[in-house]
Amino acid sequence: ATSREGLERRAAGLTAALEVGGDRLDPRAAAQATEVVERVGERTSIVGSHTVVALAGATGSGKSSLFNMLVGEPVSAIGARRPTTSTPTAAIWGDESAQALLDWLKVGRRHHVPAREGVDAAQGELDLDGLVLLDLPDFDSRESAHRVEADRVLGLVDVFVWVTDPQKYADARLHDEYLTALAGHDAVTLVVLNQADRLSVDDAEACAADLKRLLAADGVKDVEVFLTSATTSAGVVSLEHRISTVVKGHHAAEQRLVADVRASAERLREGVAEQEVRLGNRADQRLVEALGRAAGIPTVLAAVERDYRRSATAHTGWPFTRWARGLRPDPLKRLRLDRSRDRKATVSATDVRLVLGRSSLPPASPAARSAVDLATRDLGDRAGEGLPDRWAEAAQEAASPPDDRMADALDQAVMQTSLRGRTPWWWSIVGLLQWLLAAVAVAGLVWLLVLMAMGWLQLPEVDTPQWGPLPYPLLMLAGGVLIGLALAALGRVLGRVGGRRRRRLIEKRLHEAIDTVARERIVAPVQQVLTDHRETREQLQIARG
Template sequence: MTNFVGRMREAIRGDQRVDADALVDRLTAVRRFLDAVDGQVPDAQLVAAHTVVERAGTRLELSREHTVVALAGATGSGKSSLFNALARLDLSPVGVRRPTTGVAHACVWGALDGANRLLDWVGVLPRHRFVRESALDADDETDLHGLVLLDLPDFDSVQRSHRLEVDRLLGLVDLVVWVVDPQKYADRVIHTSYLREFHRHRDVTLVVLNQADRLPPAELPRVLADLRRLLDADGLAGVPLHATVAVDPAGMTALREALERAVAERQAALRRLSGDVDTVVAGLDELVSADAPATGPDEAAGRELTRALAGTAGVPAVADAVRGAYRHRAVGSTGWPLVRAWRKLRPDPLRRLHLPGPAAGADAPQESLVAATSVPDPTVAQRSALGLAIRSVADRSSAGLPAPWPGAVTTAARSRLGDLPDALDRAVANTDLGMDRRPVWWRLVGGLQWLVTLAALAGLLWLAAGYALRALGLPALDYPRVGEVPLPTVLLLGGLLAGLLVAALARPVIGWAAGRARRRAEKRLTAAVATVGEEHVLDPVRAVLARYGRAREALREAARR
């Protein structure tokens, strides 16, 4: 892009009468537009824009000292005679057999060497190039130095190759002189197929009514007025219109002066390119809309997508497993020590899902967690909800955008749909569920349970020792008493009752804490799947909308003159 701009600026720098930078900026804006829509808009709709950008770069790198003027007309209009009359030499064949001109002929005023590269690009064969330079002319032709005059084939030729050649050359020349004759000046073909198509090139268009000598003097003004009316209807109001007579030098004065002015101004090429940009911008305007800015996915669509992704990823099931795991582990840590071993035989809910267990945390190796969880597969309803959410994101994001952008947004929203299952599985597996640490109150309650259990065990052993002594006939132990109850019995029964009471008191606390752990885990999991949604759905959509925004702004700049 930088080299392209630099070459064009260098090519047209120096002529202060032409806003060269503005033209370069417009062409650069068209190129930015093409870069922005690449891959989003069918190539068939961009051919004209690519052609103009490439053609402009080439034309501005070629000779700025020459103005390429084409004489275009229908069979029998006399443009070859006009060509010879301007050159004052018989260069292009003239005859009664039609079509006479089959290939373009060129006449260069001034040195041919400076125009050769330009003629190579235009496509005029070397054997059809002529130099209008003669010592006999003295300074008569000086005012036309720099003119490259082309005599084109007939655009209404019966030979299709001639018509194609005319269309090609009309896209390359700087200025077009349309030659009509009194018999066919109102012909539908020239007006509908050519002149109307040049309405954005009024600054580089001239029309001449050739063979004006065939009209009675009183009829000439009427025919010129009628031709002017037709030109106005074609969108060419203000285009110079001259009457010419190729066989009379006096009848060539107005046209010759118009060509001298065009050559002297050295602006025809820039004006032609400006008209080309106008035409391209008008054709591309339907691809972007000034009334439809790209706003991006709204918050409601994002929330809907996150809910659907959470359902597909099994977030509710994992959150329920977190609550169950919290209960399982809390009861195992705060329950009666004598039955803890029995509880450990029951499976941990998180382990059943292949999610981080009590010993695994945020620092656990994650490489083995790709698609390794056992979260239940999404149901048909959940898959359908996800599809609807993605469609909603695309529809809301592209609302009001002109074709083909809604389709491009929908394609972008679904572009990474195949990667979503693995991405969601990794997101769930890598989320810190907050289950890697044991709360302090678990340790306190667990310690209390061990204390009362030891008290009950001490009471039991104490009572067992007394029973054994009596069984052996030895003197019975004298137990300390708490009131009327022996201390060992108090310890045994008190320890058992205290353990049950502590467990009963801890149970509602465990339930409340398990619910809190579930909500915390669900929030973290939802945030994780929301990140997946951003990366796999919303970011591709935003990328397309950003392209639309750049294209819209670039086309707006290209439209400024």
């Protein structure tokens, strides 16, 4: 027996698989599965313990006659040559109301069969309370409306009783369109070979054996075949008792719905692979490098190095020529990246970069964009390896976000990365020495000018201290200038060394920032596709049981 809890668990698994799989599942199979989930909810919400058993068959198979014999009254009209049943007819056993169920089935013709008990020496007690027996229109009727109505009701009933006869038991429509499609519904399927009175006993048994063979070929292996005759009543009691057993079990509805859920899960499972590849959480080096080139990282690093050298010269250069250096453009300011002071720096709300949202970095070159395309395509191909087409396409699409969004994300990553570091301690020391040397040189120059003025005015000569043959004022002037220039040259050398070190530091920061963008904008969406694929497979496994 199948429990209501087991059915709900499977239906929940199918629902979760549909939600997670989304448009990456086969649309037709997904639509059928959605109908099954809705049908499970509708059927289980109906109060009562009725079991709906439908007599379905081709024109002339005698199902209406069999229906009347099971009911005990001529409820359903019988036609000898052409289809007579145009709408389903229901017969209800027991006192419990089946109105809500029949309204859901949209069956208007209803007949209540009074409760009765029959005893058969061979079969035992007969109890059909709770049975709702339907006589359906012929599924091969010449009237298309009859066929549509039969198919509609067959999609809702709990138990199928396929009524055929010795002439049509091998009918392709019966086997290809119904029995094969319901191959997983063995537990709620009965097959009746009616009009057995037209054959001898041996011929009837041979037809039944051949019918079982055809059923096995259809995938319906554990189904009992009843030989009946609506004319002589032969086999009808056995069929009644088999239906009684189904009704007393009170699980036919759950069994039918579980079979539907399982069949839908099997169809969806065809669009899901056995496993998916495993990708690391970090982006591969090739992708990060390609994104870095597209983000203009080489341009930024060159500007960082030039900015360091410029700042070093501004702090350690010869004071009398520093002003000329100030005329040169700030490399980071030209790129509108000059406000990144340190990792913890905050930018005011009036920052023009926040207002405009972009830096002044040049757009990516065609070669850089091509490198990004190749790297993302390679990631998508690796993620989609072994996956069905829809999942592989989803992985490829996730690995290739829109160019404009990726360009904005890369630009923001560069803008939010600190492009400066701590001011080197030696800048202050060398700068102080430069100002001291400049002061000495200026003092020496002034001293010499005073001496020259005194000589020109022929004032009494002042004794000027000397160091060897050189007077102190000349030594102060020459020493301040020469040592200052030498110290400036040394500062430029150290500035180039420090610029390269600063470049490596900023390169590491930018690499981390680009790696974050790659993980969040490319790797994470691809990982999500793989996670969804795994979860879809697991939920379908629950639905399949």
